[in-house]
Amino acid sequence: MTMPSLNLDFNYIILSGGVGGAKLAYGFLSCHEPSRLMVVGNVGDDFKYWGLNISPDLDTLLYTLAGVSDQKRGWGRSSETWSVLEEMRNLGGDSWFQLGDRDLAVHIERTERLSQGQRLSTITQDLAKKFGIECALLPITDRIVRTVLDTDVGSLEFQEYFVRHKCAPQVTKLHYTGCNRAVIQPEIYACLRSSALRAIIISPSNPFLSIDPMLSVSSFKQEIARCRKPVVAVSPLVGARAFKGPTAKIMRELGYEVSAFAVASHYTSNLIDGFVLDTEDSELVPQIQQLGIQTYVTDISMNTSEDKTRLAGEVLDFARTLEC
């Protein structure tokens, strides 16, 4: 199996988890030549369900970048139908994770091709093309990395925690199984070593659940450091509120202060050069700068397409000011 030939003159690598990250990634499509963007998705939330390989973050990126995500529901496909799920309930099969019919086609296609020995990255790239996506979309690795949460009800994989247990259990520790054996895609490696690369953007996804599983893949952090290109992270918090999901709750339970400062400080100046935070958090600027991290303050909420494009543009402008 060969990778569909990828232009490797990428200017930006965008690391993204699900919804929040995907919104910003979508914004980049309107303010930079899409074929020069490499969006890299988290696979730590991937799991097996109905015997199928589900990649929630890659799918959210796929649907969001293609403009076919359901924005009202907040997940899955627009114009979705639910016949299979309804029938599965009748049959007494698993129904705790809601798979729509159109969404299911993607999982069936992915699962079948994986079982034939194809690479997850090849499949993801092919799916992206079928969906008319012009930027590159890749999983961080073809190997299995799983985000496991140690909680008061035992160890849970992310989707069990998130969907089945509705984020209720108290989290005591996170780990990313398989990360030491995993390697980043050769395409990402090549991109990090390319002179065309201008910056790496860490999108406003959950640092612990979406970004760290990617950063934990062996030698990825060292490769980022070695490439000496600006790394800019966008805060996933406004005040002590996350836009979506359990970020604030998990930070609290892990003993972090729930703030943009805590996120920047978690990433550390070893990793990031710049940090984008919300105007509501502007009083944190001096603290963050003391960490040796440059800051950019703006409205980071992304409700409309215009918000996404504007924020993405500002992030790129900010990254340019950090180029060595």
Place this chain on the structure above:
Amino acid sequence: MTMPSLNLDFNYIILSGGVGGAKLAYGFLSCHEPSRLMVVGNVGDDFKYWGLNISPDLDTLLYTLAGVSDQKRGWGRSSETWSVLEEMRNLGGDSWFQLGDRDLAVHIERTERLSQGQRLSTITQDLAKKFGIECALLPITDRIVRTVLDTDVGSLEFQEYFVRHKCAPQVTKLHYTGCNRAVIQPEIYACLRSSALRAIIISPSNPFLSIDPMLSVSSFKQEIARCRKPVVAVSPLVGARAFKGPTAKIMRELGYEVSAFAVASHYTSNLIDGFVLDTEDSELVPQIQQLGIQTYVTDISMNTSEDKTRLAGEVLDFARTLEC
């Protein structure tokens, strides 16, 4: 994995392929206590598609016996929707075999349970219960038996021949791979040795594509002979016409005369004691009786529920006359 406990006081075993056999099996439900009927389905047409285990004959039996088959279309579920297939076409995935959304739920459930090591018979039995079916429904074997057709375009599995190639290739030979290694279900074996058994009915399915793959399972024919109970086959032909599917075409290509006589003679008096044929074919009665096979002539077409019940009732009455 244990089999859901089956009452083993079955009075009739009904061997069935897909549509035609399922119609007659449905008829039996109204003229004999369903819990005393064991319907045994062919697995020779089973195949993998979209990475899923599809059992077309078992599914047709499932939907027909549950009264949820689509009678107008002639296959699949009633009230079906097609979102997954439509999306699969958009993704460029396989779409030569049409799977409806509700139908798909059954395949997903079956595939997942098979991958967990459960028996096909356990799964089939559970599905039948979920569908409210009161008779037993079992595959002939849990092992893999596949009907392979040697044709002028090469060897084809049944669904490739039937759906992908629309029965166009010329058939030169049939074989049933795996039949020597396969064994009949212990429940069928027990039923054949039970004193409650009154007769074995071979429903009007294609002798070569649906019935022979079952009869070819090792020692099944010997077990049928050993039980010394009447075996009654119902003709799948009226004149030289099959009700459905490629029966007539295949008989011709294999060098058989296309007639009820050829079917009875194919089964032989070693296997069957009685043969039910259509009034249109009554002139064949002497020939068939010369084979040492008793005959019963009636209208064997099954267009309405009443037809199915009437024919099933007549078949049982005929079988009773053959009891030793």
